[in-house]
Amino acid sequence: MKGIWWVLIAVLCSLTAESHGQRGTFMTADEFRELAFPDSEPESGTLWLNAQQQERAAMILRHAYPGLRVRYWRLGQRSAWILEEVGKDQPITMGIVVEKDHIADFAVLAFRESRGGEIRYPFFTDQFRGLTLSDRGDPPALSGSVNGITGATLSVRAASKVAKLALFFHRQVMAGGTSGAD
Amino acid sequence: MGRTRERRTRDGQTNFRRGRLRFLLWRWHRRIGLVSAAFVLLLAVTGILLNHSDSIGLDEAPLGPQWLNLFYSVDPPSATSFETGHSLITQWGARALYRNGEPLSDCRGELRGVLDYYQYEVVACEQELIILLAESGAVVERVDPVRGLPAPVERLGMCPAGVCVQSGEQIRQLDADEVTWTPVAVSAVSRWSTPVPTPDVVRDELVSQHVGQSISWERLLLDLHSGRLLGSWGVYLMDLMAVFFILLAGTGIVVWLLARRGGTKP
Structure with a gap:
């Protein structure tokens, strides 16, 4: 009988350790910049969102973008963005590299939720590579599907929203608009 | 003749026993009625109000x-x-921030300081810096440890070329336009942001906005009606009262029946 209790305690401990193990900061902004622009020095820029862009961003996120300006790095047709979106109740910090009109790389920089941390692994993030922003549909959608992860639905949804947002911001910057490099 | 006397004697004894029982029951009926009267009133009033709570908006x-x-x-x-x-920034509870009593944003960790910096207002929490437009209070940007914020932030101060934060031994100055951090000496800090007492008018406003919104008058009536307002003892008290009501009904009926048979009222 005692043995059963020890097994139960061990299972509970492992579950707790697993949920804590999903949280963490895996990459800093500087490390992400290095990853996005290896051996080169991108220029940093700020995209001040006008009313139309705010409205479009709100359509993608399904809530208002929580700021008036967005920072990015840019080198030629390649840009890198660090964006946040709440999964269940904590923000997930994600880095997205966009080249021309498609996603070149996707990384989770910080994860603060207790579940859904699997979205930081390559088997999930690699799915975003090559995806573009489809003009069909309102709000705009990604050009391809992203497979979900059981138990991480909200984190997957947050990652997809952020990928769309980065593609949208990249398009604004490349079009000129109100953006400009500092 | 003897039989008649015997029967009269037996009837007299029976009447006497009935009378005693009736008196006893009547006395307890009155006592229990007195004790439970307040609860009858409480249950009746709360019951009527509960029956019509939706139509009267409770x-x-x-x-x-x-x-x-x-x-x-x-x-x-x-x-x-x-x-x-420009403003008074208040943290209410664990995360929520208010600017002049109006909801502003959530903030990660405890509020550590607020300073003006040109057209911006910089709000520092333990794990996050929020840059606002001083005039409107609109959130411009958030800076967290991923973007180099030394965390946990302990204090927010004013340095020669911008705001600076202290975390442990290190003090770093923020360039609010570039969002870059430069280490500075403690002597470079001209002043630290210090908390002020929350004015009563703001506190009252926040209390009225948030506390008490979650519980309706109907819920209070239900808790009064069931006795749950006093916790588990309140429920037991109401159970006891329910037993009293049963006794009242029982003793009332028995006293009435005995009085009917005896031909007299108690």
Whole structure:
């Protein structure tokens, strides 16, 4: 009988350790910049969102973008963005590299939720590579599907929203608009 | 003749026993009635109000902070405030920030300071810096440890070329336009942001906005009706009262029946 209790305690401990193990900061902004622009020095820029862009961003996120300006790095047709979106109740910090009109790389920089941390692994993030922003549909959608992860639905949804947002911001910057490099 | 006397004697004894029983029951009926009268009134009034709570709006009307504190002993959460030239920033509870009493944003960790910097207002929490437009209070940007914020932030100060934060031994100055950090010496800090008492008017406004909204008058009536307002003992008390009501009904009927047979009223 005692043995059963020890097994139960061990299972509970492992579950707790697993949920804590999903949280963490895996990459800093500087490390992400290095990853996005290896051996080169991108220029940093700020995209001040006008009313139309705010409205479009709100359509993608399904809530208002929580700021008036967005920072990015840019080198030629390649840009890198660090964006946040709440999964269940904590923000997930994600880095997205966009080249021309498609996603070149996707990384989770910080994860603060207790579940859904699997979205930081390559088997999930690699799915975003090559995806573009489809003009069909309102709000705009990604050009391809992203497979979900059981138990991480909200984190997957947050990652997809952020990928769309980065593609949208990249398009604004490349079009000129109100953006400009500092 | 003897039989008749015997029967009269037996009837007399039976009447005497009935009379005693009736008197005893009547006395207890009165006592129990007296004790339970207040509860009958309470149950009747709350019952009528509950029956019509939706039509008179009690199901949606919030209780209000004074009543909440009186009946449920709920104290409002603590408030921490910092003041700038433009505004008063208050953290209410664990995360929520308010600017001049209006909802502003959530903030990660405890509020550590607020300072004006040109057209911006910089709000520092333990794990996050929020840059606002000083004039409108609109959130411009957030800076967290991923973007180099030394965390946990302990203090927010003013340095020669911008705001600076202290975390442990290190003090770093923020370039709010570039969002870059430069280490500075403690001597470079001209002043630290210090908390101010939350004005009563702001505290009252926050209390009225948030505390007491979650519990309706209908809920209070239900808790009064069931006795749950006093916890588990209240429920037992109401159970006891229910037993008293059963006894009242029982003793009332028996006293009435005995009186009918005896031909007299108690």
